[in-house]
Amino acid sequence: MSARFISAVLLCAAAGLAACAPTSSGDAAHSGQSAQSAAAGARACVFQRDIRNFRVSSDERNIYVRGPGQTIYRLEVAGACPELDHPLAIGFAPRGGINNLCTGDMTRLVFGRSASAIPCDVRMAGALSAAEVAALPERERP
Template sequence: MRTPAIAALGVLAALASCAPVADGGMAENAPARARQCFSISQVDNFAQGRRDQIFLGVGRNDVYELDAAGGCPDMDFAIRLALIPDGGAVGTRLCTDDWARIMVPGSASQTSVCRVRVSRKLTAEEIAALPADHRP
């Protein structure tokens, strides 16, 4: 006859874990990081930084940094690219920490594809500090 009592304790523990807490469930010393997003149609330009780093010029003043998994071939001579959100992303909007694919028509093959993660939106100071050949 202990099975109903154990089951009831399990239900109570599960309900307690869903109870709201004063800090919204976040630790006091963990700052909330707002995701910053952009529409793919707003991308005006791009530039490669390091082999695994791409900067996107978005709108009038924004620059986003993308980190490529393993680098992106053919980016150094690319004059155009396609940015495609990975599965699960709906629409044409990408946010920080989202994954996407960059497709570049290349000279060595018909099309080069690399996987990238939107790592962050640069501040105005960071944009000004970028080397000229890294600025989109």
């Protein structure tokens, strides 16, 4: 393989990783937007290890998770998920060893209610704007 080919592959990989980079509040301040609205408009990403709290929506179709700072992300449940009623904890079973979630990505959640919990498929819908967070019922805000 030529050095030019390897350089092109590395450049493409770096660009792909940059597309999933979380939006920092410093960048949003320069553009005149809040960090949340900037994250909501872009391909929002969060490392699974940075999720600090979660809540399940009353209809059990969405899971709201709090990432770094005050950013709240919405995960959409894909299909049946019998363990969603009153979970005590969640854990991620990432596909392909990926440890971050970006808008549109699929992952599996395991709910810590029992040792034999069945994983559920979820899709990262993205970061919520400040208005969307304010519109959430209090019991659904992580």
